[in-house]
Amino acid sequence: MQIEARGLGKRFGRDWIFRDLTRTFRPGTAVALLGPNGSGKSTLLQTLAAYTLPSAGELHYALGGQAVRPDDVARHLALCAPALELIEELSLAELVQFHARFRPLRAGLSAAQFIERLQLPHARHKLLRDFSSGMKQRVKLGLALYAEAPLLLLDEPTTNLDRAGVAWYHEHVAATVAGRLVLVSSNVEEEYAFCQERLTVTDFAPRR
């Protein structure tokens, strides 16, 4: 997926979060969206993902050289974000099966192999509501990383992960990012260290 932002701006009420952002995000690139708490990283991520409308400027999307309408971008993206809820009433095996109906796993990857990659085979019949917060985060990340989607959005991806979980994240990011456009919203160096490009949201904050 390629995203071209021209003069992009977003405001809530009278407050501009960012303005005049012009940049092309190319496939095969990982971009870290940086800035302090409340600076607008998640808002920028959501705007680029066409989850929320920009207040100014234009966004153009393309896949394999073909234009993609903003309304259709959701079909091509995989997202892991703190606000994203898992269906707590399902077991892990049920969740993976359900999720794959809407966002298929990468070609050739079975549900059983996917659960192995999560290193959670012992928990396959456990209900999500009984998972620890770190286990849930690993599931959320895995579903995004191993989805067949050319746009990968990671918002604070190592939230709730311990050292082993962070090592797991690094290994599986390295295995899945090739060829995709990856946007990582973060304040934690180790979760975006793999990104070739950086964008600091406050560089586009209007002076108050």
Ligand SMILES: Nc1ncnc2c1ncn2[C@@H]1O[C@H](COP(=O)(O)OP(=O)(O)OP(=O)(O)O)[C@@H](O)[C@H]1O
């Ligand atoms: N729906 C909304 N309505 C009004 N203001 C909002 C809305 N969403 C976000 N904001 C405001 O926009 C600003 C940027 O918020 P955002 O969550 O994008 O920051 P962030 O850089 O991701 O923060 P953090 O590092 O704390 O996650 C904040 O001042 C926030 O209060």
